[in-house]
Amino acid sequence: MDHKMLAAELFTGGLNCAQAVAAAFSDVTGFSREQSAKMISAFGGGMGRMREVCGAVSGMFFVLGTLYGYDHPDQQAQMALYAKVQALAEKFRQETGSIVCREILKNPPTDPKPTPRTSEFYAKRPCTYLVILAASLLDEFIAENPIA
Numbered sequence: 001m002d003h004k005m006l007a008a009e010l011f012t013g014g015l016n017c018a019q020a021v022a023a024a025f026s027d028v029t030g031f032s033r034e035q036s037a038k039m040i041s042a043f044g045g046g047m048g049r050m051r052e053v054c055g056a057v058s059g060m061f062f063v064l065g066t067l068y069g070y071d072h073p074d075q076q077a078q079m080a081l082y083a084k085v086q087a088l089a090e091k092f093r094q095e096t097g098s099i100v101c102r103e104i105l106k107n108p109p110t111d112p113k114p115t116p117r118t119s120e121f122y123a124k125r126p127c128t129y130l131v132i133l134a135a136s137l138l139d140e141f142i143a144e145n146p147i148a
Contacts, residue, residue: 016044
């Protein structure tokens with residue numbers, strides 16, 4: 001499956017950035033697209049449009065935790081997951097300069113009202129590229145780190 005193209009399609013189809021990345025990997029996570037989209041819906045726009053961590057990054061971490069996460073207290077498992085999170089964050093940061101939405105988008109509005117999805121929106125915002133980047137980085141990571 002071409003996760004990066006699916007993520008772009010889902011984003012341009014109206015899902016937020018976090019939803020687009022998470023839902024694109026439903027074939028790998030075991031969640032349906034709808035389940036993934038609902039579980040991560042609050043993380044779009046840098047967490048509820050507060051412009052904190054980029055939603056594409058949050059979607060990437062959602063998939064990472066689903067595939068490589070832990071479900072019981074275990075410092076070694078926690079450390080292993082956090083090392084993966086930090087490695088992926090650094091790769092994203094190297095490509096974009098930041099993992100923070102407001103920095104990437106140069107201080108966009110933070111009110112809760114979503115920006116209308118028009119051709120101008122897609123031409124002006126790098127968000128489609130960001131969901132493609134997040135999905136590409138995930139695909140590379142998964143290929144290099146097969147799931148046990």
